[in-house]
Amino acid sequence: MSAPVLFSLSKDDPAGPALGKLIGxxxxxxxxxxxxxxxxxxxxxxxxxxxxxxxxxTLDRPDEKILPLLFAAATARELGAMQVGxxxxxxxxxxxxxxxxxxEAVTSARFAKILSEQVxxxxxxxxxxxxxxxxxxxxxIPAVAVHAAPLISKWIARMVSKPLLIGPDQxxxxxxxxxxxxxxxxxxxxxxxxxxxxxxxxSLPAIERWRDRTPVLVDDIVSTARTMIETxxxxxxxxxxxxxxxxVHGVFAGEAYRExxxxxxxxVVSTNTIPHESNExxxxxxxxxxxxxxxxxxxxx
Amino acid sequence: MSAPVLFSLSKDDPAGPALGKLIGxxxxxxxxxxxxxxxxxxxxxxxxxxxxxxxxxTLDRPDEKILPLLFAAATARELGAMQVGxxxxxxxxxxxxxxxxxxEAVTSARFAKILSEQVxxxxxxxxxxxxxxxxxxxxxIPAVAVHAAPLISKWIARMVSKPLLIGPDQxxxxxxxxxxxxxxxxxxxxxxxxxxxxxxxxSLPAIERWRDRTPVLVDDIVSTARTMIETxxxxxxxxxxxxxxxxVHGVFAGEAYRExxxxxxxxVVSTNTIPHESNExxxxxxxxxxxxxxxxxxxxx
Numbered sequence: 001m002s003a004p005v006l007f008s009l010s011k012d013d014p015a016g017p018a019l020g021k022l023i024g025x026x027x028x029x030x031x032x033x034x035x036x037x038x039x040x041x042x043x044x045x046x047x048x049x050x051x052x053x054x055x056x057x058t059l060d061r062p063d064e065k066i067l068p069l070l071f072a073a074a075t076a077r078e079l080g081a082m083q084v085g086x087x088x089x090x091x092x093x094x095x096x097x098x099x100x101x102x103x104e105a106v107t108s109a110r111f112a113k114i115l116s117e118q119v120x121x122x123x124x125x126x127x128x129x130x131x132x133x134x135x136x137x138x139x140x141i142p143a144v145a146v147h148a149a150p151l152i153s154k155w156i157a158r159m160v161s162k163p164l165l166i167g168p169d170q171x172x173x174x175x176x177x178x179x180x181x182x183x184x185x186x187x188x189x190x191x192x193x194x195x196x197x198x199x200x201x202x203s204l205p206a207i208e209r210w211r212d213r214t215p216v217l218v219d220d221i222v223s224t225a226r227t228m229i230e231t232x233x234x235x236x237x238x239x240x241x242x243x244x245x246x247x248v249h250g251v252f253a254g255e256a257y258r259e260x261x262x263x264x265x266x267x268v269v270s271t272n273t274i275p276h277e278s279n280e281x282x283x284x285x286x287x288x289x290x291x292x293x294x295x296x297x298x299x300x301x
Numbered sequence: 302m303s304a305p306v307l308f309s310l311s312k313d314d315p316a317g318p319a320l321g322k323l324i325g326x327x328x329x330x331x332x333x334x335x336x337x338x339x340x341x342x343x344x345x346x347x348x349x350x351x352x353x354x355x356x357x358x359t360l361d362r363p364d365e366k367i368l369p370l371l372f373a374a375a376t377a378r379e380l381g382a383m384q385v386g387x388x389x390x391x392x393x394x395x396x397x398x399x400x401x402x403x404x405e406a407v408t409s410a411r412f413a414k415i416l417s418e419q420v421x422x423x424x425x426x427x428x429x430x431x432x433x434x435x436x437x438x439x440x441x442i443p444a445v446a447v448h449a450a451p452l453i454s455k456w457i458a459r460m461v462s463k464p465l466l467i468g469p470d471q472x473x474x475x476x477x478x479x480x481x482x483x484x485x486x487x488x489x490x491x492x493x494x495x496x497x498x499x500x501x502x503x504s505l506p507a508i509e510r511w512r513d514r515t516p517v518l519v520d521d522i523v524s525t526a527r528t529m530i531e532t533x534x535x536x537x538x539x540x541x542x543x544x545x546x547x548x549v550h551g552v553f554a555g556e557a558y559r560e561x562x563x564x565x566x567x568x569v570v571s572t573n574t575i576p577h578e579s580n581e582x583x584x585x586x587x588x589x590x591x592x593x594x595x596x597x598x599x600x601x602x
Contacts, residue, residue, distance in 0.1 A: 043405045061339040078407075254337065
């Protein structure tokens, strides 16, 4: 059987080629460009017939990326690919997983359905699973989520002395606790009240006793960074040292990254699930592990 | 049976409400917005259960519009809509209707398939049917194309004295001839050589004999406007008067509109299939006729 062939739709994203090398995939050539009128042109430059195709496409800004991805998947199939898998280090549309108000689109389920109809399997990093236990409850295809927590623990152990981990909410407690435990650091959880998409208020109970520690704020997705910015300010007010901020997925909408630095973060760090200047932690080895798991014969759907 | 309900996804597009009035549809409320991270939020504010839903969404910039449209269609169905139709005054992805080179995505067929799976019928204005005879060859649902030619003829008859119609290529000859014939005006067809997406060379055989006429350039889609700009310059060189430029679909990529005016067009006019300051010709009555045709009981698929 020939080696799989990996096509990177996330142009200029070094994680694609890095993953390809780790799993022994050939690097496929694909041309994806926009016509002046906004339509996509897509062309495979490498033969896919009879081969196992891996599409690499991280899904921040999903609305503008979905058509090129669907075109790529369908075309690979038309051209005779044996199977078409998707590695999306960041997976979008994980929040709206039910109708919170009458008439709302359940975009999470719908987005999953659209992808599931076009690819045979999916690998991603730490999807934002709110009320769901696993990706398999949403995606109708073999789907593997790999976890960045061990890499984050290692990075903190190497780079931060006497860390105090701070998690953004109750939902994240288990995750933050495991990152902290792996490096025998203490952790606390924010009390937070969200007011709309951009406004948030935070407080940290009895934080003063940790004055000798370096605060390390961790979150799975940092988008507007409102929570982190508020927390950085709160820590300053109560007299703790400048915190390190770590995101698994650094979405950083608009000016969020600059604002977070300006608010007083000592450092802002992310994994490379979304290419960004803050990337410090490489998830390619995790993705490779995910691809090996999902393509292992006999994996249950 | 209750009246159909029309939801406009093309916000601020006056053609949606105008169409609604003409066909006696109720105006539905729908909220469509982007989260800061680029994901779409969508919510129906008007009950759709048991009703005939019409989605109004013109499809210029299709890549960023497709997910909101698919979410709207699927959600209407989940909420119990009896049927979901789509009025897309401009229909994208009509060009790449076969593999011109190995490995290319046939985006025309794929886009049609994606839409056909989510809506029950489609109405559009003058789709760019290259080598295809009808929309039905591409779309697997009842699809009606209405034609702007009579409206364009009327506009020219009212606004331009002694017009000479100029069509961009052999493909358009039949269409241009019918516009010209309706107002007893002469017409000529450009000889044109396209060099890439943006470059084009034109010539007009024996154009000098039409010096007493007002040239009227007509095309179905004006995107980069390269052909029109070259033609305007050519007409100037051979001493004809400043032409009027008419597009059915004024896509006007980037600075195309300003450039066309700067090149010497006396006036640039379009129908309102895509909202633009050049809109002068209202297609709402055509769309109404299309909706009546497509929703007539017994229409063959």
